[in-house]
Amino acid sequence: MTRRPPRPRERGIPEATVARLPLYLRALQALDERGTPTVSSEELASVAGVNSAKLRKDLSHLGSYGTRGVGYDVEYLIYQISRELGLTQDWSVAIVGVGNLGRALANYGGFGTRGFRIAALLDADPAVVGDAVAGLRVGHIDSLEEVVAREHVSIGVIATPAAAAQGVCDRFVGAGVTSVLNFAPVVLNVPDGVDVRKVDLSIELQILAFHEQRKADGRGGPEWIEALEA
Amino acid sequence: MTRRPPRPRERGIPEATVARLPLYLRALQALDERGTPTVSSEELASVAGVNSAKLRKDLSHLGSYGTRGVGYDVEYLIYQISRELGLTQDWSVAIVGVGNLGRALANYGGFGTRGFRIAALLDADPAVVGDAVAGLRVGHIDSLEEVVAREHVSIGVIATPAAAAQGVCDRFVGAGVTSVLNFAPVVLNVPDGVDVRKVDLSIELQILAFHEQRKADGRGGPEWIEALEA
DNA sequence: TGGTGTGAATTCCTTCACAGCG
DNA sequence: CGCTGTGAAGGAATTCACACCA
Numbered sequence: 025m026t027r028r029p030p031r032p033r034e035r036g037i038p039e040a041t042v043a044r045l046p047l048y049l050r051a052l053q054a055l056d057e058r059g060t061p062t063v064s065s066e067e068l069a070s071v072a073g074v075n076s077a078k079l080r081k082d083l084s085h086l087g088s089y090g091t092r093g094v095g096y097d098v099e100y101l102i103y104q105i106s107r108e109l110g111l112t113q114d115w116s117v118a119i120v121g122v123g124n125l126g127r128a129l130a131n132y133g134g135f136g137t138r139g140f141r142i143a144a145l146l147d148a149d150p151a152v153v154g155d156a157v158a159g160l161r162v163g164h165i166d167s168l169e170e171v172v173a174r175e176h177v178s179i180g181v182i183a184t185p186a187a188a189a190q191g192v193c194d195r196f197v198g199a200g201v202t203s204v205l206n207f208a209p210v211v212l213n214v215p216d217g218v219d220v221r222k223v224d225l226s227i228e229l230q231i232l233a234f235h236e237q238r239k240a241d242g243r244g245g246p247e248w249i250e251a252l253e254a
Numbered sequence: 255m256t257r258r259p260p261r262p263r264e265r266g267i268p269e270a271t272v273a274r275l276p277l278y279l280r281a282l283q284a285l286d287e288r289g290t291p292t293v294s295s296e297e298l299a300s301v302a303g304v305n306s307a308k309l310r311k312d313l314s315h316l317g318s319y320g321t322r323g324v325g326y327d328v329e330y331l332i333y334q335i336s337r338e339l340g341l342t343q344d345w346s347v348a349i350v351g352v353g354n355l356g357r358a359l360a361n362y363g364g365f366g367t368r369g370f371r372i373a374a375l376l377d378a379d380p381a382v383v384g385d386a387v388a389g390l391r392v393g394h395i396d397s398l399e400e401v402v403a404r405e406h407v408s409i410g411v412i413a414t415p416a417a418a419a420q421g422v423c424d425r426f427v428g429a430g431v432t433s434v435l436n437f438a439p440v441v442l443n444v445p446d447g448v449d450v451r452k453v454d455l456s457i458e459l460q461i462l463a464f465h466e467q468r469k470a471d472g473r474g475g476p477e478w479i480e481a482l483e484a
Numbered sequence: 485t486g487g488t489g490t491g492a493a494t495t496c497c498t499t500c501a502c503a504g505c506g
Numbered sequence: 507c508g509c510t511g512t513g514a515a516g517g518a519a520t521t522c523a524c525a526c527c528a
Contacts, residue, residue: 038518038519039518039519040518040519040520041519042461042464043457043461045460045464046454046456046457046460046461047441047457049460050439051441064486064487064488065487065488065489066487071441072441073441073443075520075521076487077520077521077522077523078519078520078521080487080488080489080490081489081490081519081520081521083488083489084488084489084490088488088489090487090488090489091487091488091527091528092486092487092488092489092526092527092528093485093486093487093488093527093528094486094487094488094528095486095487095488096488108464109460109463109464109467110463110464110466110467111460111463113467115459115463115466117459123358123361124354124355124357124358124361125354125355125358127354127358128353128354128355128357128358129455131353131354132455132456139459139460139463140456140459140463178466179459179462179463179466202466202469203462203463203465203466204462205455205458205459205462209280211277211281211301211302211303213303217469219462219465219466221458221461221462223453223455223458224276225359225362225435225453226276226362226370227273227276227277228435228451228453229345229347229369229370229409229435230275230276230279230339230341230369231272231273231276231451232409232433232434232435232449232451233339233340233341233345233369233370233409233433234272234275234338234339234340235433235449236340236345236408236409236432236433236449237339237340237343239432239447268496268497269496269497270496270497270498271497294508294509294510295509295510295511296509305498305499307498307499307500307501308497308498308499310509310510310511310512311497311498311499311511311512313510313511314510314511314512318510318511320509320510320511321505321506321509321510322504322505322506322508322509322510322511323505323506323507323508323509323510324506324508324509324510325508325509325510326510
């Protein structure tokens with residue numbers, strides 16, 4: 025039992041850190057556009073909405089890119105985080121389901137910050153197939169496998185009704201896609217090695233409702249968050 | 255002498271648990287529609303996509319609603335979770351920003367599972383104001399405060415461009431809203447006591463890209479292969 | 485001096501393993 | 507028995523606090 029895993033693997037960045045890197049990246053880009061050459065962990069943390077100790081710890085997983093007594097070089101840090109996230113290459117994305125949500129996604133300008141290319145929009149509804157959306161022609165779902173292969177799609181986005189989601193997911197996986205972003209309110213079953221992330225409006229609303237109720241219960245004041253030490 | 259208050263949260267259900275309750279609820283509703291009267295933690299966990307120990311631990315925070323040797327009564331558990339999440343009452347929601355995303359949200363049928371009522375759709379664009387969307391007339395953003403007061407809005411949804419989000423958020427907060435669901439890619443600043451949850455497409459894509467890159471690198475870090483148990 | 489990088493302490497979450505009840 | 511509920515162990519993430527360096 026004397027294994028020693030205290031080293032966060034040369035290449036092993038904690039999940040929680042990975043989930044925050046995009047936040048830092050966005051904050052840095054905002055600073056960069058404003059012409060700011062360097063930032064301290066305190067400033068950057070404040071812009072990104074986290075505390076500075078967490079930010080420094082997160083960045084330390086990437087390497088020592090800061091300068092003591094000074095801070096971080098904005099452009100250099102943008103590059104390092106981008107590289108770590110894999111944004112220095114382009115990823116092809118296919119969106120299935122071209123309803124309002126699919127259109128919203130397709131029109132999501134710049135797609136965050138480059139690094140992603142919408143390779144295809146697919147739908148099952150003949151009334152939608154052929155439409156021009158965000159400069160692309162909507163294709164038929166039947167061409168999914170062909171499109172994935174031709175466009176080297178590596179991320180599949182599912183914006184279909186719940187009932188269709190698992191079927192679309194299976195086809196993505198069958199076609200070799202190993203990353204799926206799911207907007208349909210269902211739990212997708214996928215084999216090991218396939219990553220699924222889900223975005224679910226109603227779950228977020230329900231979490232808010234829980235806290236809202238909590239606040240309403242604790243009539244009396246703002247101490248609902250504070251210690252209830254007797 | 256500075257003993258930190260050890261208990262910031264006394265009667266609290268862990269955040270991680272709260273975030274999963276909606277999943278269990280959805281799984282239970284699916285089972286209920288299929289006519290299943292009872293489930294074991296094993297079955298329910300499988301449907302919800304978590305492991306059974308976690309599920310039991312989560313449910314134990316609500317109380318002892320299961321029967322040893324049998325499992326959980328589906329309908330009863332639905333009721334208990336709904337109550338805990340505050341879904342036995344209706345929450346009024348106002349959506350600001352009626353682009354494709356706002357429309358997608360407005361048309362999100364049943365809004366998860368009842369418990370939520372879209373009280374208003376607001377936009378700043380005169381070309382959109384007056385439109386009928388999801389059975390509602392789109393109002394002008396100027397009426398935000400009035401609408402919040404009249405409809406007792408408790409959850410504000412921001413589906414505007416990034417540049418407008420903080421302003422809308424400030425107006426929500428000023429009008430007394432204490433829960434905000436933000437779809438715009440910015441970090442919102444809010445006073446204590448206001449809950450913000452964010453849904454961010456590009457962050458999710460970037461997290462997927464990170465893992466996708468990791469898989470492509472292949473050599474060295476086969477931690478995602480570790481699930482070769484089965 | 486000012487601010488990074490990081491061991492150590494702390495808190496939070498997950499998983500194990502089994503006592504005990506229906 | 508079978509399955510829940512839960513202490514206890516194990517891990518992960520956060521926060522503290524300060525050594526150390528540009």
